[in-house]
Amino acid sequence: LAKTTQPISMDSYEGQEVNITCSHNNIATNDYITWYQQFPSQGPRFIIQGYKTKVTNEVASLFIPADRKSSTLSLPRVSLSDTAVYYCLVGSGSARQLTFGSGTQLTVLP
Amino acid sequence: NAGVTQTPKFQVLKTGQSMTLQCAQDMNHNSMYWYRQDPGMGLRLIYYSASEGTTDKGEVPNGYNVSRLNKREFSLRLESAAPSQTSVYFCASSGGLIGDEQFFGPGTRLTVL
Numbered sequence: 001l002a003k004t005t006q007p008i009s010m011d012s013y014e015g016q017e018v019n020i021t022c023s024h025n026n027i028a029t030n031d032y033i034t035w036y037q038q039f040p041s042q043g044p045r046f047i048i049q050g051y052k053t054k055v056t057n058e059v060a061s062l063f064i065p066a067d068r069k070s071s072t073l074s075l076p077r078v079s080l081s082d083t084a085v086y087y088c089l090v091g092s093g094s095a096r097q098l099t100f101g102s103g104t105q106l107t108v109l110p
Numbered sequence: 111n112a113g114v115t116q117t118p119k120f121q122v123l124k125t126g127q128s129m130t131l132q133c134a135q136d137m138n139h140n141s142m143y144w145y146r147q148d149p150g151m152g153l154r155l156i157y158y159s160a161s162e163g164t165t166d167k168g169e170v171p172n173g174y175n176v177s178r179l180n181k182r183e184f185s186l187r188l189e190s191a192a193p194s195q196t197s198v199y200f201c202a203s204s205g206g207l208i209g210d211e212q213f214f215g216p217g218t219r220l221t222v223l
Contacts, residue, residue, distance in 0.1 A: 043114075043200050043214025044153070063140050089150055092209040095158035097165040100145075100153045 002058060004088050004101035011107050018075045020104050025069050027098070033071045034089040038103070044054035044087060046075070075106075083108045112136055115214035116201050122221045123191045131218050132184040133201030144168075144176060144211065148198040151200045153200060158208055159184055161184040191222045 005023040012018045036044035039077050048055055050062040050071070061074040066110070071098055075082060093099035117132045135142065140161050145153040145168075155168030159178040173195060174185045184203075188195060199218045204210040 034209065034211070036212075041217070042213075043202070043217055045214070047213045048210060089209075092207070095155060095168045095208060098158070098168065098208060099157050100152035100154070 004090055004099055006086075006088060006101040006104045008102070009107070010107040011109060012078055013109050014079055015077050018082075018106060019033075019084050020073045020075075020076050020106065021070055022073070022090075022101055023070045024088070024090045027068050027090055030074060030092045031090050031097075032092050033062070033068075033074045035060070035062065035071075036087045036089060036100075038085045038087065047086075072101075078108045080108050082099070082106065114201055114213050115198075116215040116218050117217060119216065122223065123188075124223050125192060127189065127191050127222075128187070128189050130188075131199055131220075133186070133199075134182050135195045135203040135213070136182065137166045137203060137205070138181070138215065139203035139205050140181070141178075141206065141208055141210065142178065143202040143204075144174075144184065144186045145200045145202065146161060146170065147200060147217075148196075148197050152192075156186065156199075160208065186193055190211050191220075193222045196220060 034049040037045040038044040046062045048062045055062045063072040085103040087103045088101045114135045117128040127167040142159045144156040158166045201215045204212045
């Protein structure tokens with residue numbers, strides 16, 4: 001089971017870049033890394049997914065080093081509305097090995 | 111296009127009672143999932159279904175049964191509810207293989223007394 005570890009919480013100010021790291025030491029060869037955002041009383045929402053190196057979309061970037069034992073979600077120029085819990089998810093082929101991290105509470109301050 | 115819908119939104123049960131949580135998606139997705147989320151914790155997978163008629167256990171399947179009777183619907187049943195099953199339950203779906211981008215429903219908040 002690819003257990004994941006994330007910081008419990010982070011604070012940032014509006015307009016700053018935020019980097020949230022997830023450790024997944026036992027990641028399997030076929031596993032993808034996916035990040036989700038969750039607001040209170042809502043289901044998680046997909047942000048970005050990657051396998052290796054760097055992936056970028058309109059809202060975030062995902063950096064994955066060559067050994068794939070960690071990944072970093074980068075949110076450019078955060079705003080107050082980015083205050084949420086961010087989860088990394090590692091897994092691919094097996095239901096028993098699909099593992100969400102415990103989440104990082106990001107608080108964006110004015 | 112409603113996405114993923116779940117019923118009910120809230121439910122209170124007494125220990126030993128049974129109930130079924132309903133989930134439906136209108137995105138023509140093959141994969142569907144049931145998760146539970148306990149306070150201050152991440153989501154844990156209960157069951158997964160890759161297609162109609164197939165299911166696979168996740169990390170925490172004990173005390174639950176599931177049914178995937180057609181492509182749209184995936185139900186979760188608690189045969190004899192226990193206080194340890196008090197949680198928020200999320201259903202999700204994805205178009206392809208397990209681990210692809212998942213679309214989540216709004217959740218069902220279940221309390222077992």
